[in-house]
Amino acid sequence: MILPCRKESVDKIAEYAKNEPVVMPTDTLYGLCMSIDGDINKIYKIKGRSIEKKIPVGVANIEMMGKIAEITPEAEKLIRAFMPGPLTLVLRNKGVKWLGDTVAVRIPAHTLTIYLMEKIGPITLTSANISGEKAPSVIEDTMKLDVKYRLDCGRLMGKPSTIIRLVDGVELIREGAIPMASIMRILEE
Template sequence: MLNVINALNNGQLICFPTETVYALSCNANDASAIDKIYKIKKRNKNKPLSVFVANIEQLKEIAIIKESYLAPIKYFSPGPITFILPLKENSRLPKEFFQGTIGVRIPNHPIALKILNEFKNIMVATSVNISGEKSVSKACDIPSDIKKEASIIIDDDKLVMGVGSTIVDLTTDEISVLRRGKITEENVKTVFDKYEKHNRA
């Protein structure tokens, strides 16, 4: 694992499995590494990248969380769900890539969590694919252009579901599901409603 942490600290890109799909990742504080991800994926820079954090405490360091949203976020985390939240102005993340809002997920995969816990920092994490193409759920399907640029590829398909994370917008009082994944829209709204009613009681 030391080689993975060194790669991240040295501005390199890594690929590893999550419970959804394989992730292409780098240090979220390294603007040049993030730029590499945009180039390798041929991704429009108007489309923001999400980040992985190890725990709720790290999430609170970069995002503003409405008090009533905290319990349901904890309920679903770690897990296959990305929360769009207002970004703290003092987050220290590169402003050319992160402004206004940020997508954050705590992945529920032993390899992803081990990297996050040992790195002790926030990581950009996006699906391993060329923009517009299918995400990768098997290491053998990682596109050759990405393989050439990634310093480390961790090959372990066992727990990869092959379904992207559910994306939930929490930037307003009205919760909206922007993308359906393993966690259904109905499940999301049921849990958030339950905690909302509990707070009012």
């Protein structure tokens, strides 16, 4: 079922998203989202994703992030400069049971996704596509996924978030919407 881009749509699916994946907009791409306390294997199955590939986590704010990740001074600088926004930070894991030592976490700049997280807590935030296929910038790109609910908010940016690892130094994992030069400029201040 495709729902309109409204708070009422989030109200309708929030309880469902505690245990089942839904397609939500982010500031960059459409995401496959559900509570991190649900059965995460459902996400892997729907995407056809290798279990070795970790799933990023979305949070509504820095306080929520601090409950699941160790926020270093470097991370705090980048959070204040670029979040909410298209930046994913890999930090030491503090509270996500199904992840190992690290967690990839971000605050997406989309009011409806933040609203969902305010209602149900941290969520999975992986792209809503079959692994290896085109990044989903429009709802039509998500139709191969077997999910009950999708929120259609039109065309999104289409460029993925930049991923920076901040464990034992600074490492660029993927350059996306934010250039590495901008990241380094903030870290050097």
